[in-house]
Amino acid sequence: MRKVYRKSRRRRTPRGNFFYTLSMAVLCLFLLIGATAVISAYSSRSMPHPNGQPPSASIVSQETRQEEQPVLEPPSQIAPSSCSEQGNAEFSSKPDEAPALSEDALDPAAFSSRQQGKDLKEPNDFSAAVFLGDSRTEGLSLYGGLEEATFFTQKGMTVDSIFTKPAIATSAGKLTVMQALEQQPFEQVFIMLGVNELGYVYSDIFISRYEKIIDGIREINPQAKIYIQAILPVTKAKSQKDAVFNNRRVQEYNALLLEMSERKRVTYLETDRAVADAEGCLPAEASSDGVHLTAEYYKKWGDYLRNCPL
């Protein structure tokens, strides 16, 4: 008779049952963890943006500003102590509101009445033009749409530092603005200075030094046409709380610049009108700190220059 061998079965002891169950549970747990890791690792590589499209940078930045509302200090060189050579500060410490502009002042036709030049048929070309100015003019170079122009700009530039501070990178190294102009062929020079000098005690010193800039340019190139751009306004909020950066001072300086332009026989451009609202202020949405413009408003400034009679 054939013997049938049956596979012997060992019966587990109670302790053996326990360890068996425990090991199976641990194994299942490890399997679950491993599966979860695989799923999360592969899904993170292909996860789309939660809103489908990334929000624009301006919206992100505005949300950040609304939460934190950083307050930027004015440039240190225009603090009253920097003007001590000119005497004590005599202007009122109470910030004033700028007087509202009259309807006539906002009439575009009024622009041409103060400007020389022909009837505009084509947009202006700036390939032979040089723009001189501070950080606002730097913004114009980036966002204004005047790519063919040359820009000699420096953050915090003043009617003094334009002669003294080597800030313009050239093939000959860092030069002052006036030195750089000697290296650069140009037919037109556009100047915007003054926002960093709003704290000057004596505005006639600002004008006299501005006149020296005009004289210096004429020495370099007597044939060049010189354009004096009106100082752009600041926002109403900035104007109301700042004893220096306020639109009363801006308009006071612009009036002096207009007189100087007529005296020196250069052209005065009402660039402030290109960005100001009905109250003569920079709109709130046009600036993050009340002074510097957003890209949109630099473009408005650039468009004004592109299309105004020169």
Add this chain to the structure above:
Amino acid sequence: MKKGIICLAALFILLTIASGCASQPKNEPVDVNNAVNELKTKVPFDDQMTEISPETALTLYGLQAEQVEEIGAVLSTGATSEEIAVIKAADGKLETCKQALEKRIEEQKASFENYVPAEIPKLEHACLMEKDDVVILCVAKNADTAKQVVQEILGA
């Protein structure tokens, strides 16, 4: 039962190996536009940031078109030193591009030193990293966040 246990153990080992492979750094090339967008959206900025044209960016950083394969840059209004630059360099020009960005940081420090001194810490902690043929600059108020996002973009 033993066979079942052996099969489960083998499956566990396979899953562990697979998850390890999945979590390794990606080796996909960096897309400049995507990198700029990621930095704009994931890094918080104080100022309003606007992208400039590639031609303006080349002029700003003193680079020639033949030195750069692709470039993207986002700048502030001028009120702050915040900035984003992503450059995919042409062959052999990565060091040139990196030096251009380093020079930009130094120039900004000189500009803001007496203008808005509060911006200097952002420049001193500027994130400047490169991998393969891409170099990225990010100047923001939160340097750690900027660095983290740049590392994610570069897969570093």
